[in-house]
């Protein structure tokens with residue numbers, strides 16, 4: 743059996759704050775390790791040579807949650823609620839997405855990660871769901887649930903026969919929700935395979951069956967303790983990464 747595979751975990755960066763930092767929620771590191779992988783945080787401050795030295799050993803990619811993608815990346819002006827935009831992080835993660843797809847390295851994209859994946863493939867985003875006409879649904883549970891990040895607040899339906907359904911082992915899951923943006927126009931080669939009750943896209947995958955590229959709009963890393971479906975996402979990423987080792 744191949745050894746525990748290295749999984750690159752993209753990090754957040756401070757925006758307009760001193761001192762500048764790179765950081766990642768420990769829940770991502772815990773989830774990858776629980777699934778048998780070796781998480782390697784990959785901050786945007788790395789020089790290209792340093793990044794390449796790490797990527798040589800990387801067998802899987804986890805795109806994490808965080809601030810908003812710069813809307814100029816999909817040809818839109820900035821909405822007043824769009825926040826925590828880091829051009830350096832956008833560049834790193836879009837490059838990382840294209841690198842993974844070109845090399846058929848398995849990729850799991852969480853929350854902002856799903857949005858980055860979509861934009862990297864030419865898609866666009868709703869910059870603020872609650873500013874859209876007729877959007878009744880609050881996808882930001884922070885205001886309602888305080889700091890309880892592991893409490894599910896809305897259901898998601900998953901397309902039967904999709905890769906995501908196979909991984910989760912379920913066609914309906916209850917998820918946590920910490921996003922004010924969502925997919926508007928799908929990127930090239932992406933299929934939407936999961937939805938909230940208001941039709942907001944909550945899951946995507948690359949249609950090419952040979953390629954492991956899966957994105958979810960919720961935060962499974964916060965749920966792995968008592969939610970088998972959430973754990974399965976990380977287990978599938980690590981298992982696929984081990985095969986490509």
Ligand SMILES: [Mn+2]
Nearest residue numbers: 881919938959
């Ligand atoms: Mn949601």
